[in-house]
Amino acid sequence: MPGSAFGTLFRVTTFGESHGLGLGAVVDGCPSGIQISEDVIQQYLDLRKPGQTKYSTPRKEADSIRILSGVFEGKTTGTPILLLAQNETQRSSDYSELALCYRPGHADYTFDKKYGFRDYRGGGRSSGRETLGRVAAGAIAAEFLKTLGIELCAYTKTIGSVCCQTDDYHTLLLAENASLSQPLLDRISAEGLQALRAKKLGSPLFMPDHAASRLAEDKLSEAMMQKNSMGGIIECIISGLPAGIGEPVFDKLDAKLAQAICSVGAVKGFELGSGFAAAASNGAENNDNFTSADGQIRKLTNHAGGILGGISDGSDLVFRAAFKPTPSIFSEQQTVTQDGTPLTLQVKGRHDPIIVPRAVAVIEAMAAITIADALLVNMGTRLEHIQKFYETKERIGSLYEHQK
């Protein structure tokens, strides 16, 4: 529990500093039999890769991950999977000035206070580069979820004050996909999710509303000229999750998601379903009434965001994460050195003017890891399921059969 590991049964430990020799993750407790390869993981990593648009750092990073253990003949073996990216470019000189002073909005000061000193090169352990290990591990989780019919889609909802026009992803989808059958109620359809994903990938900022995306691009260009940076909100939808997942009280599915999401650097807020807006709502409006459709119990609306009492209710999971503006800005800032001497700092190097688009893959990864873990933990919940499981696995009674 010393901080760099997450998950009870599907357990991810990340390691590595921005400018060290290597970074990545170990995935312990991954079920055996999942088809995985470096190529598949790379597809996930490519979504967080820098240098792809003018809104992300032109820095080239060696984001290629190698699988060093836990996979045999193309499938996971159930043993720990080491995912390693060795660092190549180590242009640390940009950072030498930072050894002694504290960048506003960064963890330099707090790492020094906690550990007595720090690897100051490129933010060291608190660099956004640490999320490479998260995305690689999340790729395995997402591939696992797919085999159970569970899909995730995160996208940029707002950048600064520019918000995707349609607040409701259902409406967005229906407007553009007339063929989608009504009523969607509390779940996006499989085609709907595909459509949403396609729209998202059509924007360099991963905003499915392309008009909003173009407006946000203008705002970003403006901010960059002013040596400033912007923040934004990412929304994530998880579809296909069966009801009953999540452990009540402290390990509620939303509580674990909140931890997972707020553990991503620069995240300042998390909300589920109607979120903060629920606080200004009233019970009659905010409650989701139950109904029956095609022999299933469903909800007429989904203000809950797919979780009731910490347990998934079979509706889509919908949550949002608020990101602060990139703290590395190129305008002058006031700060101090380790001994408290005031200093005017002008950050150098190559930095994203906005974190949000590259963080979309990270949010999906953390959500996938959280859900994968919850699915495994949930398996031991009901006696009848456990009995059926062990009967299916191997008829336990047969242990004595030969004696009869």
Added chain:
Amino acid sequence: MPGSAFGTLFRVTTFGESHGLGLGAVVDGCPSGIQISEDVIQQYLDLRKPGQTKYSTPRKEADSIRILSGVFEGKTTGTPILLLAQNETQRSSDYSELALCYRPGHADYTFDKKYGFRDYRGGGRSSGRETLGRVAAGAIAAEFLKTLGIELCAYTKTIGSVCCQTDDYHTLLLAENASLSQPLLDRISAEGLQALRAKKLGSPLFMPDHAASRLAEDKLSEAMMQKNSMGGIIECIISGLPAGIGEPVFDKLDAKLAQAICSVGAVKGFELGSGFAAAASNGAENNDNFTSADGQIRKLTNHAGGILGGISDGSDLVFRAAFKPTPSIFSEQQTVTQDGTPLTLQVKGRHDPIIVPRAVAVIEAMAAITIADALLVNMGTRLEHIQKFYETKERIGSLYEHQK
């Protein structure tokens, strides 16, 4: 890790159903030597006790906790502390109808899907009554924090659309306490916290802005007449926390707080410092510049909310939780029975028209537990601190001294 326990070293496990024989908590890993008594715990519990104003359920609950283990001669012994409230009133008949149908906005449906059946009396395990164990355990955590100079104060920030006039608690305090010295920068003063706490206790809704409180009372009365309910936002300030607390990456102090807070029933969102507003801000505005004051490194502002890179920065911790409106409303709602048959439901019983004021004590409790745990985990961080610790405890070298 099956859900009802929280914390790595200071570990709280709650147990109990709303209408079972008893409920409470076990606190394992509590340091020895903390002065604690049932009377002290009762003071914390009184803040969440129902039936004190017309805005909380008139239901009488046996909220008196007994300490059955782990305390000897008035002090914690370091062994597990059992905190037990035995239930007295068990008027379950109100709930018999609920055995078969699912209340909108409640966990009835999801518990059935997860466990196959449920203790339906009064919400069973997912009842707000479960928080009694949290508050009792949180009382011990808060008393522990006090001995280290760390104080917490949570209060109602908004009810529905009514918000405490002053968004900034510093301004609020300065306006009413002219004697408080300037500049406060990133920390409330000890007197300031006392003043804030006094203002909060002066309102039946725990709103320190009394004008706002009166307005909110009107809105609540109106909602009650309409058989409706309201939501709101609680803000919590933690002062006196040293810099360096919290473990980077997945156990960031804000991530653990997010889990702790989102594990409270009816919470739909969590934010730290500038929170969701940060998403619409820009880097130049949102970064907190460092300065030097009285030989200490301080921040000129506190948009970060007291945490940088997951580690406390010595400023006040400031976070907010959004609560949905009470789902138990007295107007008619549409729902279904276990087999999917539609049903018009009119909830009976005694229910709070708003959860927020009674939840203030719960938020403080969860924050105290999280901080207490983080302080203990942090102790093993630096070799020089560990060496000093074990030297202070007992000179290790002296083990061989008699041989000289």
Added chain:
Amino acid sequence: MPGSAFGTLFRVTTFGESHGLGLGAVVDGCPSGIQISEDVIQQYLDLRKPGQTKYSTPRKEADSIRILSGVFEGKTTGTPILLLAQNETQRSSDYSELALCYRPGHADYTFDKKYGFRDYRGGGRSSGRETLGRVAAGAIAAEFLKTLGIELCAYTKTIGSVCCQTDDYHTLLLAENASLSQPLLDRISAEGLQALRAKKLGSPLFMPDHAASRLAEDKLSEAMMQKNSMGGIIECIISGLPAGIGEPVFDKLDAKLAQAICSVGAVKGFELGSGFAAAASNGAENNDNFTSADGQIRKLTNHAGGILGGISDGSDLVFRAAFKPTPSIFSEQQTVTQDGTPLTLQVKGRHDPIIVPRAVAVIEAMAAITIADALLVNMGTRLEHIQKFYETKERIGSLYEHQK
């Protein structure tokens, strides 16, 4: 992880001091649907109850457990189960002298060094009475295992130098149950286990070899006259466990059993299968060859004790625990007070001259808890099993069915 909890998914936390107001356990993560009652638990507790023979303390203990939560209409609900025994007799005066001095072989000194002070009444937290909570929690685990066809039987193997004549429980059983079919190979039969259990219960010392039992009784009477005490070895057999249980590397099934068993007070050693004797053996003798019988893979012998590479192999699990002699003896002993002053101590009170027979139920309980947890953790191991599980639980694909 602060010490009083055990298990990852099936998680037991014990609490309580010997002479406090109450003690017991919370079981978190227990599957829903297990039939359990106070009466059933009492049957397990009766096996560790004092005062039943002249070889156990004549002390009367209020060993009756109440279930305060987590059980509804006779079945576990999946929520935490509070098992509470309130203490009645609190004759603490026997212990007043012990407040200041350290009993040899007890934890008085180490508790003082760790916590600064201690609840000295009757050993406080380190009293054998703490095991009451373990046995109550173990009863639930054992009832759960029964529903999967898994049975446990522990018994006294040696007392002092008196050992059950037959070192091999198979031979013992075959000799007395001619009807048992040959060959048993690596597993006891269901009837064999029943026979073993019956023999064990026929001895006041729980020794299935009754001649050895009578000899041991004589030795014990002798030791009691000399104000001395004796130790012994308990053997435990677990039958019906499917192959594949246990997690490799650090959570090997034998490693977790070793922790569970060595966490019982007075245990000084643990061994599995051929155990310490294996160290003096050779590979050709000690290896268990595989064979095929009735369509199953079996082992010709079971020196391994049912675990290979930390994972159950389908054979019976066989392990042993060595108990030291009761440290509370009535002859004079040399010790010191808190400040180091030498003292001649004569222990008063009522103490077992041997711990072993009463500990048999405790060993079974710890084994049952360990196995129950391992079975739940194991469920998330293989993709094909997980897919089958969630298909069985509810066809995931059907989430989209209504749209077709």
Added chain:
Amino acid sequence: MPGSAFGTLFRVTTFGESHGLGLGAVVDGCPSGIQISEDVIQQYLDLRKPGQTKYSTPRKEADSIRILSGVFEGKTTGTPILLLAQNETQRSSDYSELALCYRPGHADYTFDKKYGFRDYRGGGRSSGRETLGRVAAGAIAAEFLKTLGIELCAYTKTIGSVCCQTDDYHTLLLAENASLSQPLLDRISAEGLQALRAKKLGSPLFMPDHAASRLAEDKLSEAMMQKNSMGGIIECIISGLPAGIGEPVFDKLDAKLAQAICSVGAVKGFELGSGFAAAASNGAENNDNFTSADGQIRKLTNHAGGILGGISDGSDLVFRAAFKPTPSIFSEQQTVTQDGTPLTLQVKGRHDPIIVPRAVAVIEAMAAITIADALLVNMGTRLEHIQKFYETKERIGSLYEHQK
């Protein structure tokens, strides 16, 4: 908790298969400021390196570890340390036959039953080669312990029936080091430990009794000629550990050591202090009386092995581990294939005729990791220590000082 990680605060996760691309460990929660280098770790690894004597496999292994993260300018930073050995020689052809059949005494069968398939090359994950990661991580733990004056020494106590002449390491030392002052009582001296370590390193089998060592070498040569293998017992002494370490009940220091030690492949038993012999002893003999020496409380004997009630008592820790004979023997054995077809197997490849000498470093490593973790967890035990810690770290009260 999926099996490949150990420790609560000082947490080691190993990864890697015998013939995969790489193996090693991640150490999360290591305190910052510990001086460590690849060279220092190599010294520890050299003690388990194969091919050094004729009693270990002539196989050459690329046992060189690289540190890829968590160390900066020669010191640990407090962030996860990745220790990686990339595999070079991958002569897997020896193992192709093993893909389909199960070697007696190995984990082939159980891995197949658990995971559905396995990486069969060289034992895959269950290979002894996995311990390389443990020894590398243990090296860091041991270096940390040294800075606190805590030293470990494990050595071969028996091989087959050949036992180090002197059962008591104190006597051994005194006999050969007349200058060591009397009485040692319950602790070896610093010089004594050095002497013991020197004697151990003087034997190719790490037996400090060189006459016994020579006899054991003869027996081993004989076993090798007979295509057979041998087992043995390792004893480990930990000196300098302060009293008060270890958490009562389930995380007793001996219980965690038992888990750590029994998690090492081929270990079939664990005992502390007088161990299994205590079962045949009596209370008067086995109790260690307390005394006072040079102002300290000490024990006149150390049958307890340095732990009372799960907490260290300030005496030396003394424990033993029993190892079974190497299961890979070159004589013919009976086994079956995956489908149960009988098969006569003759193991090929290069295998140690005895595991014990190479396992000495592994036992030391696991002990060091266990003790390091226990020391960190213990820091949060007493309020007065915590207060002193945070006062020392930074005067908490001073947060408000500037306002005065």
